[in-house]
Amino acid sequence: MESPKQPLGRPRDSRVDDAIRGAVRELIAEVGYAGLTVDAVAARAGVGKAAIYRRHASRVELVFAGLVHDREPHPLPDTGSLHGDLTGLANVIVKSFSDPVVAAAIPGLLADLKQHPDTAERFQRTFIAMERGQVSGILQRALVRGELTVEADPVLVHATMLGTVFAWTFLLDRQPGPELVERIAALTAAGLTGGGPGRPVG
Amino acid sequence: MESPKQPLGRPRDSRVDDAIRGAVRELIAEVGYAGLTVDAVAARAGVGKAAIYRRHASRVELVFAGLVHDREPHPLPDTGSLHGDLTGLANVIVKSFSDPVVAAAIPGLLADLKQHPDTAERFQRTFIAMERGQVSGILQRALVRGELTVEADPVLVHATMLGTVFAWTFLLDRQPGPELVERIAALTAAGLTGGGPGRPVG
Amino acid sequence: MESPKQPLGRPRDSRVDDAIRGAVRELIAEVGYAGLTVDAVAARAGVGKAAIYRRHASRVELVFAGLVHDREPHPLPDTGSLHGDLTGLANVIVKSFSDPVVAAAIPGLLADLKQHPDTAERFQRTFIAMERGQVSGILQRALVRGELTVEADPVLVHATMLGTVFAWTFLLDRQPGPELVERIAALTAAGLTGGGPGRPVG
Amino acid sequence: MESPKQPLGRPRDSRVDDAIRGAVRELIAEVGYAGLTVDAVAARAGVGKAAIYRRHASRVELVFAGLVHDREPHPLPDTGSLHGDLTGLANVIVKSFSDPVVAAAIPGLLADLKQHPDTAERFQRTFIAMERGQVSGILQRALVRGELTVEADPVLVHATMLGTVFAWTFLLDRQPGPELVERIAALTAAGLTGGGPGRPVG
DNA sequence: CGGTAATCGAGACGGTACGTCTAGTCTTAAA
DNA sequence: TTTAAGACTAGACGTACCGTCTCGATTACCG
Numbered sequence: 128m129e130s131p132k133q134p135l136g137r138p139r140d141s142r143v144d145d146a147i148r149g150a151v152r153e154l155i156a157e158v159g160y161a162g163l164t165v166d167a168v169a170a171r172a173g174v175g176k177a178a179i180y181r182r183h184a185s186r187v188e189l190v191f192a193g194l195v196h197d198r199e200p201h202p203l204p205d206t207g208s209l210h211g212d213l214t215g216l217a218n219v220i221v222k223s224f225s226d227p228v229v230a231a232a233i234p235g236l237l238a239d240l241k242q243h244p245d246t247a248e249r250f251q252r253t254f255i256a257m258e259r260g261q262v263s264g265i266l267q268r269a270l271v272r273g274e275l276t277v278e279a280d281p282v283l284v285h286a287t288m289l290g291t292v293f294a295w296t297f298l299l300d301r302q303p304g305p306e307l308v309e310r311i312a313a314l315t316a317a318g319l320t321g322g323g324p325g326r327p328v329g
Numbered sequence: 330m331e332s333p334k335q336p337l338g339r340p341r342d343s344r345v346d347d348a349i350r351g352a353v354r355e356l357i358a359e360v361g362y363a364g365l366t367v368d369a370v371a372a373r374a375g376v377g378k379a380a381i382y383r384r385h386a387s388r389v390e391l392v393f394a395g396l397v398h399d400r401e402p403h404p405l406p407d408t409g410s411l412h413g414d415l416t417g418l419a420n421v422i423v424k425s426f427s428d429p430v431v432a433a434a435i436p437g438l439l440a441d442l443k444q445h446p447d448t449a450e451r452f453q454r455t456f457i458a459m460e461r462g463q464v465s466g467i468l469q470r471a472l473v474r475g476e477l478t479v480e481a482d483p484v485l486v487h488a489t490m491l492g493t494v495f496a497w498t499f500l501l502d503r504q505p506g507p508e509l510v511e512r513i514a515a516l517t518a519a520g521l522t523g524g525g526p527g528r529p530v531g
Numbered sequence: 532m533e534s535p536k537q538p539l540g541r542p543r544d545s546r547v548d549d550a551i552r553g554a555v556r557e558l559i560a561e562v563g564y565a566g567l568t569v570d571a572v573a574a575r576a577g578v579g580k581a582a583i584y585r586r587h588a589s590r591v592e593l594v595f596a597g598l599v600h601d602r603e604p605h606p607l608p609d610t611g612s613l614h615g616d617l618t619g620l621a622n623v624i625v626k627s628f629s630d631p632v633v634a635a636a637i638p639g640l641l642a643d644l645k646q647h648p649d650t651a652e653r654f655q656r657t658f659i660a661m662e663r664g665q666v667s668g669i670l671q672r673a674l675v676r677g678e679l680t681v682e683a684d685p686v687l688v689h690a691t692m693l694g695t696v697f698a699w700t701f702l703l704d705r706q707p708g709p710e711l712v713e714r715i716a717a718l719t720a721a722g723l724t725g726g727g728p729g730r731p732v733g
Numbered sequence: 734m735e736s737p738k739q740p741l742g743r744p745r746d747s748r749v750d751d752a753i754r755g756a757v758r759e760l761i762a763e764v765g766y767a768g769l770t771v772d773a774v775a776a777r778a779g780v781g782k783a784a785i786y787r788r789h790a791s792r793v794e795l796v797f798a799g800l801v802h803d804r805e806p807h808p809l810p811d812t813g814s815l816h817g818d819l820t821g822l823a824n825v826i827v828k829s830f831s832d833p834v835v836a837a838a839i840p841g842l843l844a845d846l847k848q849h850p851d852t853a854e855r856f857q858r859t860f861i862a863m864e865r866g867q868v869s870g871i872l873q874r875a876l877v878r879g880e881l882t883v884e885a886d887p888v889l890v891h892a893t894m895l896g897t898v899f900a901w902t903f904l905l906d907r908q909p910g911p912e913l914v915e916r917i918a919a920l921t922a923a924g925l926t927g928g929g930p931g932r933p934v935g
Numbered sequence: 936c937g938g939t940a941a942t943c944g945a946g947a948c949g950g951t952a953c954g955t956c957t958a959g960t961c962t963t964a965a966a
Numbered sequence: 967t968t969t970a971a972g973a974c975t976a977g978a979c980g981t982a983c984c985g986t987c988t989c990g991a992t993t994a995c996c997g
Contacts, residue, residue, distance in 0.1 A: 300449075687901075
């Protein structure tokens with residue numbers, strides 16, 4: 128009847144997990160994703176390489192796990208308006224891209240995900256699905272409020288919010304800041320509702 | 330007095346350039362960007378590695394040059410409306426992302442650009458600046474037409490158009506198609522002008 | 532007054548000793564000395580690695596103990612002649628080298644002994660000293676009989692008998708057999724006594 | 734018609750061969766065969782690991798090649814007597830075992846040869862066959878002189894000479910010296926011819 | 936009978952070498 | 967000076983093994 132039975136053998140040492148995660152974050156901050164080597168992580172963490180490969184099948188998973196750790200949903204409260212809700216979402220996205228460790232890792236991680244379908248799928252199920260759920264919630268509430276009269280595609284809205292921040296940061300090579308949050312929210316809200324006539328965006 | 334002097338020694342063989350470019354494109358299609366090795370390119374092209382490095386300073390530049398080749402400005406004609414112009418632009422962006430070779434190369438290329446500031450700057454000066462110029466033109470014409478009453482930031486609009494397609498393709502892992510062109514153009518145009526009230530997007 | 536006191540705690544399980552020894556011998560026969568791993572021994576014996584290292588300080592000692600087990604002195608009876616005694620000794624040596632497990636282990640074991648002075652010394656005190664004692668006895672009896680008129684160095688005679696079999700087996704890569712026993716004994720006896728004039732050996 | 738044509742590409746750099754060989758010999762002298770690592774050889778030689786593996790398929794071949802280099806036949810002159818010829822041969826064997834690099838490498842090399850049939854065969858064809866040829870010559874000359882009246886097996890004599898030195902050095906753990914040369918030659922010559930009656934050996 | 940202590944199988948731990956692979960540079964002879 | 971071919975240095979990769987340590991469970995003796 129005791130299903131969660133203790134597995135045989137010496138149990139994993141959680142301090143090793145922490146040390147690995149810490150080393151990954153430190154090293155990404157210092158040498159970037161491309162400069163990160165598994166040997167360096169092991170040395171920095173004071174850990175054998177076997178301990179790393181026992182936990183992570185590849186360098187991608189290692190970094191992914193280092194970034195994902197306890198990043199829970201962020202419920203995004205109902206602000207009472209579509210514009211407010213989108214501002215909240217944009218803020219969360221910009222915030223996460225502002226973590227220097229995350230920012231240094233994302234392009235390389237995205238590239239390597241092509242070689243690791245399992246991790247890619249986990250990325251989809253974790254981050255992407257979660258954020259899309261938030262977008263859906265926002266659009267649903269706007270529909271109930273009457274701000275929207277027709278259903279909008281949450282995937283497109285998600286792509287717009289996320290992609291704009293991504294492009295701003297990695298393709299156009301600019302620092303995302305609070306003013307970007309406001310402008311993205313305004314543009315998207317206007318695009319969905321029609322907004323005020325001639326409302327400027329730039 | 331003869332400035333475009335013929336350089337000394339054996340002139341470069343332009344068939345070598347073509348063979349390299351062809352091999353790069355073939356190999357990216359077959360094994361992806363991460364699986365591409367310079368030795369493989371040399372072997373496939375029937376060319377020595379020195380011939381490659383004489384032309385391209387690094388693997389990144391090699392791939393970059395392979396993708397860029399004869400991709401000229403595309404003047405983007407004035408369609409007479411902001412929505413039409415944005416549709417044209419969105420179409421160009423989606424088209425370029427639809428080339429399977431380009432699509433297979435972009436994430437890895439973007440990641441490696443972080444390690445190669447020179448190539449990154451060239452990427453900015455070439456593609457990014459060119460597309461931003463097109464966005465500026467579109468917004469300027471809309472202002473002249475009276476569709477816009479206030480100046481909009483071309484960088485933000487560019488980030489929205491480009492980023493939405495990028496996110497759709499590489500973050501949300503979906504195929505971009507003609508319907509995406511229309512929906513991006515509509516959302517952006519509405520966002521800029523305020524659009525019709527309650528105009529749906531999804 | 533009770534010196535062989537029972538030690539505290541759970542006593543060692545002698546079936547574990549047997550299982551380890553058996554696994555070592557099986558695995559050496561199957562994969563050779565170089566291919567033998569402690570993990571494989573543990574797995575084959577159905578035993579934890581700690582149980583092995585509790586008994587043996589290193590891989591070398593593990594194998595050494597596996598080969599040595601109950602290999603008692605073999606008193607080598609007085610046959611009444613030097614030639615007969617040497618034949619008996621040569622026979623023992625060839626016999627021990629003919630055990631396929633021993634033969635598969637010896638070269639690697641000898642190499643690793645250089646890294647393990649303790650085990651090397653134990654090897655000297657056990658095998659080498661014992662065999663040298665037998666050689667000394669044989670030479671002593673021959674002296675008493677009058678077959679020898681001057682004392683011979685037992686170390687050199689030992690080196691000749693043991694080394695010839697070793698070289699035959701591991702350097703010249705031949706199977707040692709009964710005829711080798713006779714020829715070694717004849718050559719050595721003749722070398723010690725002067726033998727019959729022109730007595731052939733090959 | 735020019736068969737030894739220059740192969741394509743950059744030719745091997747003979748200084749690299751020398752540096753590798755030198756590093757192998759230095760390191761064996763310093764840390765022994767077991768302590769020798771390919772990385773250390775590469776570092777000491779100032780050479781990439783690829784340059785080593787391009788030349789040697791394994792660590793064994795690397796060491797073997799390091800020891801073998803220009804070790805030519807040593808014609809062993811006819812001294813006019815079996816005893817003199819055998820002394821000459823014993824001297825060559827003891828000399829080669831006296832090289833500290835060779836002595837440090839032999840047991841490990843011998844062990845690893847079991848895992849590398851190709852190198853083992855090369856060892857047989859090179860050293861073993863050459864020395865056996867010398868033994869054959871010595872026995873043949875003794876037969877012509879009348880010192881031997883019946884043919885003796887060169888393989889057994891070879892095993893005796895080589896094995897005695899080997900056992901003395903590696904099994905009995907003693908330094909071989911000039912007196913060993915004389916005693917081995919005397920014992921073997923006496924064994925073959927019958928020698929003087931009661932001629933002592935020790 | 937309950938406590939103490941060494942044992943057991945299982946397997947995680949740090950460390951380290953292996954042999955492979957790649958990037959970017961250099962060196963040939965021939966063109 | 968270019969070409970194809972391929973050797974060069976440097977260094978990361980993922981695997982494997984050693985000898986140690988840690989876990990819960992077991993098995994004896996001691997009091």
